[in-house]
Amino acid sequence: MTRQLLRVTAHRLWGGVLVLWGALTVTFLALRAAPGDPVDTVLGPQVGASPQLRERISAELGLADPWWLQYLRSLVRPLTGDLGRSYQLAQDVGDVLASQLGPTAQLALAATGLAAAIAVVTATATAGRGGAVAAWVSGGELLAVSAPLFWVGLLLLSVFSFQLRWLPAAGAGGVAGLVLPAVTLALPLGGVMAQVLRGALDRTLEQPYVTTLRARGLSEVAVRLRHCLRHGAVPLITMGGWLVGDLLTGTVLVETVFARPGIGRTLVTAVIAKDFPVVTAVVLLAALLFLVINLLVDLVSLVVDPRLRQPGRAREAAR
Amino acid sequence: MATTEPRARQWAVLAVSALLAAGCAAAAPPAAPSAGPVSGGTLVYAVAREPDCLDPHVSPADITGEIQRNAFDSLVAQRPDGGFAPWLARSWEVAPDGRAYTFHLREDVRFVDGERFDAEAVRANFEHIAAPETKSQYAVSLLGPYAGTDVLDAGTVRVRFHQPYVPFLQAASTSYLGFYSPRALREHGDELCAGGPHAVGSGPFREVSAVKGQGVEFVRNDAYRWAPATAAHQGPAHLERLSVRVLPEDAVRTGALGSGQVDVAAALPPTEIAFVAQDPALAVLKHAAPGQPYTYFFNTARQPFADPRARQAVRAAIDLDGIVAGVYFGQYDRAHSPLSPPTFGYDPGTETRRNYDPALANRLLDELGYTGRDAQGYRTRDGQRFTVVHPWSANLVRDQQDLVSQAVHQELRKVGIDLVLRPVDSGTYLTERNAGRYDLIGFSWARADPDLLSTIYASGSQFADGGANGSRIHDPEIDALLAEGRGAVDPGRRAQAYHRVQQRILDETYALPVHTSTQAYGYRATVHGLALDANSWTTFYDTWVEPA
Numbered sequence: 037m038t039r040q041l042l043r044v045t046a047h048r049l050w051g052g053v054l055v056l057w058g059a060l061t062v063t064f065l066a067l068r069a070a071p072g073d074p075v076d077t078v079l080g081p082q083v084g085a086s087p088q089l090r091e092r093i094s095a096e097l098g099l100a101d102p103w104w105l106q107y108l109r110s111l112v113r114p115l116t117g118d119l120g121r122s123y124q125l126a127q128d129v130g131d132v133l134a135s136q137l138g139p140t141a142q143l144a145l146a147a148t149g150l151a152a153a154i155a156v157v158t159a160t161a162t163a164g165r166g167g168a169v170a171a172w173v174s175g176g177e178l179l180a181v182s183a184p185l186f187w188v189g190l191l192l193l194s195v196f197s198f199q200l201r202w203l204p205a206a207g208a209g210g211v212a213g214l215v216l217p218a219v220t221l222a223l224p225l226g227g228v229m230a231q232v233l234r235g236a237l238d239r240t241l242e243q244p245y246v247t248t249l250r251a252r253g254l255s256e257v258a259v260r261l262r263h264c265l266r267h268g269a270v271p272l273i274t275m276g277g278w279l280v281g282d283l284l285t286g287t288v289l290v291e292t293v294f295a296r297p298g299i300g301r302t303l304v305t306a307v308i309a310k311d312f313p314v315v316t317a318v319v320l321l322a323a324l325l326f327l328v329i330n331l332l333v334d335l336v337s338l339v340v341d342p343r344l345r346q347p348g349r350a351r352e353a354a355r
Numbered sequence: 356m357a358t359t360e361p362r363a364r365q366w367a368v369l370a371v372s373a374l375l376a377a378g379c380a381a382a383a384p385p386a387a388p389s390a391g392p393v394s395g396g397t398l399v400y401a402v403a404r405e406p407d408c409l410d411p412h413v414s415p416a417d418i419t420g421e422i423q424r425n426a427f428d429s430l431v432a433q434r435p436d437g438g439f440a441p442w443l444a445r446s447w448e449v450a451p452d453g454r455a456y457t458f459h460l461r462e463d464v465r466f467v468d469g470e471r472f473d474a475e476a477v478r479a480n481f482e483h484i485a486a487p488e489t490k491s492q493y494a495v496s497l498l499g500p501y502a503g504t505d506v507l508d509a510g511t512v513r514v515r516f517h518q519p520y521v522p523f524l525q526a527a528s529t530s531y532l533g534f535y536s537p538r539a540l541r542e543h544g545d546e547l548c549a550g551g552p553h554a555v556g557s558g559p560f561r562e563v564s565a566v567k568g569q570g571v572e573f574v575r576n577d578a579y580r581w582a583p584a585t586a587a588h589q590g591p592a593h594l595e596r597l598s599v600r601v602l603p604e605d606a607v608r609t610g611a612l613g614s615g616q617v618d619v620a621a622a623l624p625p626t627e628i629a630f631v632a633q634d635p636a637l638a639v640l641k642h643a644a645p646g647q648p649y650t651y652f653f654n655t656a657r658q659p660f661a662d663p664r665a666r667q668a669v670r671a672a673i674d675l676d677g678i679v680a681g682v683y684f685g686q687y688d689r690a691h692s693p694l695s696p697p698t699f700g701y702d703p704g705t706e707t708r709r710n711y712d713p714a715l716a717n718r719l720l721d722e723l724g725y726t727g728r729d730a731q732g733y734r735t736r737d738g739q740r741f742t743v744v745h746p747w748s749a750n751l752v753r754d755q756q757d758l759v760s761q762a763v764h765q766e767l768r769k770v771g772i773d774l775v776l777r778p779v780d781s782g783t784y785l786t787e788r789n790a791g792r793y794d795l796i797g798f799s800w801a802r803a804d805p806d807l808l809s810t811i812y813a814s815g816s817q818f819a820d821g822g823a824n825g826s827r828i829h830d831p832e833i834d835a836l837l838a839e840g841r842g843a844v845d846p847g848r849r850a851q852a853y854h855r856v857q858q859r860i861l862d863e864t865y866a867l868p869v870h871t872s873t874q875a876y877g878y879r880a881t882v883h884g885l886a887l888d889a890n891s892w893t894t895f896y897d898t899w900v901e902p903a
Contacts, residue, residue, distance in 0.1 A: 072782015086821035124407050126548035198610040205611045206602055295602045297568030308750050
């Protein structure tokens, strides 16, 4: 198994280098292809700028250099740990991200935990059982998945913060400030995860070994939690990559509604302002995160699902 | 967030505001407190926008100027009547030719890092603003034709200009020309945009932290003894802490105000003003901002608006009174002049002009030769439709100006003009605007001095020059009048020059003023002494909160 893990890891690492190169290249091209001059957005909408000021800003941002030099710089600079300086904020990108990473990580972890809890509870409780309760729960999940995050956030705010006054509306201050944003973000994730998990559990519960377990007199709760959940969790784990993507897009909206500092909100303002260094750094960060999560997903799958450890099948799993 | 507002509620607001009439919704201060100001406590102020850069020497943003007012002092303070009062300067003299100002400084002023404020500090700050490395986007233009600063002795400083520059006192009263500790400029010159502990001023509050996406925290400067003569009290501020939070969503900001999570909320949407005013626990402070109202500019450098009759036709076709009243629920005033009423030199004579006249619009369009009609009913000339291209960017729109444009589209359609509302991203908008690829654009500009008309209407202020000449005009008469206004030391003569500029702009139909920019603040009834400065921005020096 160890050799297999090493092979999977090496394979992934090489793929990761290609992914990072691709992400940087696509970002570079997309930002250059987008209309508008970054100098304009740096200066803001109010005034035009004197030609001298434009030249000065353009030179300082390195925008006056030929495109291939700019491209090479965007590839090489991150290798040296230098993420550059934000055009818009006039601060080092590393400092900006460092200050915004914590709140986003808190939010993402809290939402993931909550979503997993929602999924496990509702799926194990209703899997394999028809009837009105299951239909209602499933309908609720569908609603959670399809309701716009923005609207859910405002709804929760107006009930729990403005009317009942239980929780603060904004700010990253402490656990109380984390509850509403985390719930908002967790609801759609939990909905999707619950549907996937229930599907898997439904299939598992039909397996012959479940009948065997029941025949041995195991309680229904034990059958579901101790035996079926492990099987049902495999498709959920492979959703890890999707989960990261969904979390990242979700934080953009949630951080805006709840006025939380964070990477999502930083990214939006940076894209609007054509703040190349910040956008590039966030894309790099997201790509790295994706790689790490996908690697973990593969490794965890190998641990959870013994079938994948058979020779010849690990490669499939690595794909 | 018009999309989240249920329609029924909008109608309810309309009905309520109609019942309340204008007077009730305007500033309705709560009953005077029985006791005097209380020292201590924290005030939470929710703002709608996040400053990109917190350095007032660099950023042109209103929000930077407003927030940093708490940490930075100026040489003089502007009085409500437009005159000036001593602040860090005890007194001053203006040279008869208007090309030099000598300031006699207070000697007891210290920055919060312990550095002394003196003539050398004034020189260091103005030189810092003027230095090209600073890349100042606004403060440098407030210095005008700046030539240099001379330190005459520790307490006396002379600022020189290449040409007469009368607006300098107003410029010097803004926070954009506020003073950093020279040590902060020396040691942290390239980190000032981050604000926080680097924003070392001499103001009534010390800036302890600034977190992007969250806000700015201030604590009281207990050593403060140099409040401007315009303030209601002297000595340290009443509030012990001031917390500025960025809440970009209108619904969240007003909700947080209503539930007591913030004490003061900026930028109340017009739909909410009547609601907030009605709530006995809340009050509204509403003030027209000085400067340039929200204005449409005709691109006179290309057809169709190179012909004044085309501009007059558009003006005559639009019932702006009705549009402004409808879009803003009667909360914003219709603008009549290129200057807002609270600005020095505003000409009330502009208010009597009556422009709406659809019959005239149709007659002018016939005269211009747009007599044909195409399948959609728009007027054509030689088979060409009368099209007006109006680019706009959702990121730059304020105050539901996109709704105004939609209403204007409807009005113009009635006379057969096709107003093409072209939504673009901000980068495209700025590029197209700077290159003059538009027929109509709109923007507003806050500044408490009529000299801002030079930025918007002088020949040398095209977008490519670093100005904002939205109509792209080159009018020697306006240039001469603007120069006269800039150089006239006598206030009467100065006002006269600006009156003539305003009349000339309207006579030539270079621009079409729409509505006065209005600052509406909501605050808890427990907040007292909330004041607005000459820019209609909050100042918290005299503010205090009732203990809970």
